[in-house]
Amino acid sequence: MYTLTSIEGGVCAPEGFFADGIAAGLKGGESKDLAFIHSDTLCDVAAIFTTNRFQAAPIRHFQKHGITRSNFVLINAKNANAMTGEKGIDDIEAILSHAQATHPGLSSPVMSSTGVIGVRLPKEKIQKGCERFDLSMRNPDAAAEAIMTTDSYPKQVAFEVVGENGARFRIGAMAKGAGMIDPAMATMLCFVTTDAAVPAEAMKPLLQEAARTTFNAISVDGDTSTNDTVMLFANSRSGAYDPDAFAAALKKVMHELALMIVSDGEGATKCVAFEVTGAASDAEAEIAAKALSDSLLVKTALFGEDPNWGRIASTIGASGVTCDEKSLRITFGNITVYDRGEILFDAETEAKAAKVMRKKAFAIRCDLGVGTGAFTAYGCDLGYDYVKINADYRT
Amino acid sequence: MYTLTSIEGGVCAPEGFFADGIAAGLKGGESKDLAFIHSDTLCDVAAIFTTNRFQAAPIRHFQKHGITRSNFVLINAKNANAMTGEKGIDDIEAILSHAQATHPGLSSPVMSSTGVIGVRLPKEKIQKGCERFDLSMRNPDAAAEAIMTTDSYPKQVAFEVVGENGARFRIGAMAKGAGMIDPAMATMLCFVTTDAAVPAEAMKPLLQEAARTTFNAISVDGDTSTNDTVMLFANSRSGAYDPDAFAAALKKVMHELALMIVSDGEGATKCVAFEVTGAASDAEAEIAAKALSDSLLVKTALFGEDPNWGRIASTIGASGVTCDEKSLRITFGNITVYDRGEILFDAETEAKAAKVMRKKAFAIRCDLGVGTGAFTAYGCDLGYDYVKINADYRT
Numbered sequence: 002m003y004t005l006t007s008i009e010g011g012v013c014a015p016e017g018f019f020a021d022g023i024a025a026g027l028k029g030g031e032s033k034d035l036a037f038i039h040s041d042t043l044c045d046v047a048a049i050f051t052t053n054r055f056q057a058a059p060i061r062h063f064q065k066h067g068i069t070r071s072n073f074v075l076i077n078a079k080n081a082n083a084m085t086g087e088k089g090i091d092d093i094e095a096i097l098s099h100a101q102a103t104h105p106g107l108s109s110p111v112m113s114s115t116g117v118i119g120v121r122l123p124k125e126k127i128q129k130g131c132e133r134f135d136l137s138m139r140n141p142d143a144a145a146e147a148i149m150t151t152d153s154y155p156k157q158v159a160f161e162v163v164g165e166n167g168a169r170f171r172i173g174a175m176a177k178g179a180g181m182i183d184p185a186m187a188t189m190l191c192f193v194t195t196d197a198a199v200p201a202e203a204m205k206p207l208l209q210e211a212a213r214t215t216f217n218a219i220s221v222d223g224d225t226s227t228n229d230t231v232m233l234f235a236n237s238r239s240g241a242y243d244p245d246a247f248a249a250a251l252k253k254v255m256h257e258l259a260l261m262i263v264s265d266g267e268g269a270t271k272c273v274a275f276e277v278t279g280a281a282s283d284a285e286a287e288i289a290a291k292a293l294s295d296s297l298l299v300k301t302a303l304f305g306e307d308p309n310w311g312r313i314a315s316t317i318g319a320s321g322v323t324c325d326e327k328s329l330r331i332t333f334g335n336i337t338v339y340d341r342g343e344i345l346f347d348a349e350t351e352a353k354a355a356k357v358m359r360k361k362a363f364a365i366r367c368d369l370g371v372g373t374g375a376f377t378a379y380g381c382d383l384g385y386d387y388v389k390i391n392a393d394y395r396t
Numbered sequence: 397m398y399t400l401t402s403i404e405g406g407v408c409a410p411e412g413f414f415a416d417g418i419a420a421g422l423k424g425g426e427s428k429d430l431a432f433i434h435s436d437t438l439c440d441v442a443a444i445f446t447t448n449r450f451q452a453a454p455i456r457h458f459q460k461h462g463i464t465r466s467n468f469v470l471i472n473a474k475n476a477n478a479m480t481g482e483k484g485i486d487d488i489e490a491i492l493s494h495a496q497a498t499h500p501g502l503s504s505p506v507m508s509s510t511g512v513i514g515v516r517l518p519k520e521k522i523q524k525g526c527e528r529f530d531l532s533m534r535n536p537d538a539a540a541e542a543i544m545t546t547d548s549y550p551k552q553v554a555f556e557v558v559g560e561n562g563a564r565f566r567i568g569a570m571a572k573g574a575g576m577i578d579p580a581m582a583t584m585l586c587f588v589t590t591d592a593a594v595p596a597e598a599m600k601p602l603l604q605e606a607a608r609t610t611f612n613a614i615s616v617d618g619d620t621s622t623n624d625t626v627m628l629f630a631n632s633r634s635g636a637y638d639p640d641a642f643a644a645a646l647k648k649v650m651h652e653l654a655l656m657i658v659s660d661g662e663g664a665t666k667c668v669a670f671e672v673t674g675a676a677s678d679a680e681a682e683i684a685a686k687a688l689s690d691s692l693l694v695k696t697a698l699f700g701e702d703p704n705w706g707r708i709a710s711t712i713g714a715s716g717v718t719c720d721e722k723s724l725r726i727t728f729g730n731i732t733v734y735d736r737g738e739i740l741f742d743a744e745t746e747a748k749a750a751k752v753m754r755k756k757a758f759a760i761r762c763d764l765g766v767g768t769g770a771f772t773a774y775g776c777d778l779g780y781d782y783v784k785i786n787a788d789y790r791t
Contacts, residue, residue: 052714052716053710053713053714054712054713054714054716054717054718054719055709055710055712055713055719055721056713081706083706083709083710084706084709084721084734084739085739086721086722086737117706118705118706118707118709118710119705119706119709119734119739119741120706120739120741121739225710225714226710226714227709227710227713297692297778301783304783310513310514311476311478311479311512311513311514311515312513314450314478314479314513314514314622315448315450315478315513315620315621315622317449317450318448318449318450318451318622319447319448319449319620319621321447321449322449323449324449324450326450326479326481327481339479339514342481344479344480344514344515344516346514346515383692383783384783385780385783385784388696388699388778388779388780388783389780
């Protein structure tokens with residue numbers, strides 16, 4: 002038994018955490034582009050990273066130093082520090098050394114980056130920005146704003162958790178997403194803070210388990226970036242812990258941020274849950290659900306609010322999972338349009354299904370009818386604005 | 397030694413072949429939507445079909461009857477006859493029986509369809525259309541036009557082939573493509589005719605081999621349809637055959653049509669060859685090349701004529717093939733922008749690479765530098781018109 006109560010404060014909601022975001026001149030003008038999260042108590046740290054073979058320099062820096070404890074993460078937007086080789090890591094070392102010299106007490110600081118690939122970091126701008134940080138600031142809104150790239154709004158959540166025996170702790174998080182979001186966790190950064198006394202060795206498995214049905218279940222465009230990162234900082238300041246409550250809270254935090262990211266996909270106007278059931282296995286359900294959330298033809302049909310169930314069927318068939326025309330059932334919201342060989346798509350049903358599709362959020366349910374495997378993937382539509390944003394992102 | 401000479405006549409260029417296309421009222425108005433190809437001599441027939449699990453009724457009809465010899469194929473646009481169950485096959489039987497009754501001499505006629513999924517064929521319209529066919533017509537242009545869906549122009553080619561010992565024969569073909577084109581041969585129909593005396597047992601392997609580097613190497617949107625078909629009709633009327641010359645001619649015909657299809661991808665303005673070399677194996681080169689031709693971020697960068705090499709690198713890294721920042725080389729046309737760890741992307745290089753990207757057709761070359769595997773995939777850009785066409789295709 003546990004309760005989760007939504008609270009304000011984002012990454013600063015847990016005790017002992019500080020954060021801010023400033024304009025360091027990376028985006029230009031007054032736009033915030035450099036953020037930090039700091040804990041006044043040394044944290045256990047765990048992270049999961051992109052599966053892209055060209056992992057960006059900040060990820061390789063984290064791994065090179067085998068970071069397990071830290072009290073500071075520096076995050077910049079506008080430059081991914083990817084494909085920058087050893088020089089990219091040297092740049093991070095120089096920036097973080099400068100930060101440590103400026104702010105005594107930083108322990109094993111780490112860095113995270115998002116933005117354009119293949120350009121060296123503007124080291125001096127970032128160093129000068131770090132000089133301006135006030136580590137006693139509790140400004141989570143500014144931090145969440147600074148890490149945005151093509152996001153249209155900052156993304157943060159926090160919960161107060163009460164578990165067994167009155168164990169009471171907090172968990173907070175911020176994320177950025179928007180483009181290059183893929184089932185395999187694409188350019189998204191997510192930073193989770195907690196004052197729960199979570200055992201260090203439990204942290205990474207908990208992240209991995211929560212990611213499977215949250216960040217790894219969402220897709221904006223099927224591309225997997227060089228920089229994807231989910232980091233968890235736990236400073237144990239509450240002295241409290243309840244494994245079930247913490248696991249549920251972590252999943253809740255990541256689920257809410259994942260849905261925000263997919264709803265705010267580049268040019269997206271809808272968030273759709275693709276619920277696949279009756280598959281031969283959970284793994285096959287996942288393949289089919291992700292094929293649907295990734296399909297360009299499905300995504301453009303969503304944009305056109307067209308209940309084109311033939312594209313749904315075709316995409317499932319193309320995904321290679323076990324399926325049969327005679328056992329498949331396709332439902333938009335609660336409107337079944339194809340039921341085990343029977344096409345139920347008359348004018349009235351089409352009108353009802355089209356009405357479902359005009360909603361901002363809804364489910365497309367596909368029962369494959371061949372087993373008990375299930376998975377839900379989350380996707381968005383693809384409209385003109387996706388093209389506009391991505392045809393001209395770099396310049 | 398052989399020579400291939402481009403000639404007029406499409407599917408009617410080989411001796412003994414007839415074709416026409418008429419308006420049967422499927423598209424509405426005067427638009428041609430029903431075509432046939434007929435041979436006055438019984439043909440050996442081979443076909444390769446979509447890998448989609450929900451193969452359309454015409455494909456299942458072909459397989460049900462184990463067709464190996466035929467002299468007639470009927471092709472309709474606007475309706476895919478997919479997800480229509482046994483009734484879909486019954487409709488084909490009824491239509492083809494009617495055609496046989498109307499045109500004595502049709503032997504094992506087959507059918508092929510493209511269009512919307514999940515709607516029964518308008519059987520009477522197609523039967524009435526068949527009644528109007530004149531099987532002595534040589535009107536390949538009308539046939540190629542009738543099978544179009546969102547294609548912007550009819551696609552046909554023909555060659556006169558002179559091989560060893562003066563073996564002289566012809567090969568012709570027509571195709572439709574445009575949407576749902578994928579490395580795994582998506583909604584595209586292609587019909588190849590030849591008067592070469594090709595051995596029946598050689599036909600399917602030759603089709604499969606030619607498809608690997610042609611129709612299976614192109615991508616418009618990564619979706620694989622329920623209806624994809626390549627059919628080869630050989631009536632041996634020339635009495636001549638040269639295996640090498642025929643194999644080369646078949647590959648040439650399919651390569652030219654494949655490039656037409658990708659250049660005419662829905663909303664496409666460019667045709668780009670993604671040449672991957674230096675991969676650990678040909679199979680890995682194919683994975684990387686197809687990942688590039690399928691990537692939304694790469695496709696939108698092409699549309700924006702933005703030499704965003706970071707997206708090229710990121711996509712290769714995300715594809716999971718063996719690669720290393722220190723051995724990768726990326727070249728736009730002849731302009732190398734990244735060379736084994738060195739970023740060569742200064743203002744001058746960027747301007748040169750951008751100039752390459754403004755061309756209608758060009759190559760993006762990626763040398764992975766880890767082996768000798770190679771593959772070239774062909775893709776197109778993704779612009780506003782793709783969204784426009786696909787957000788509103790069905791209605």
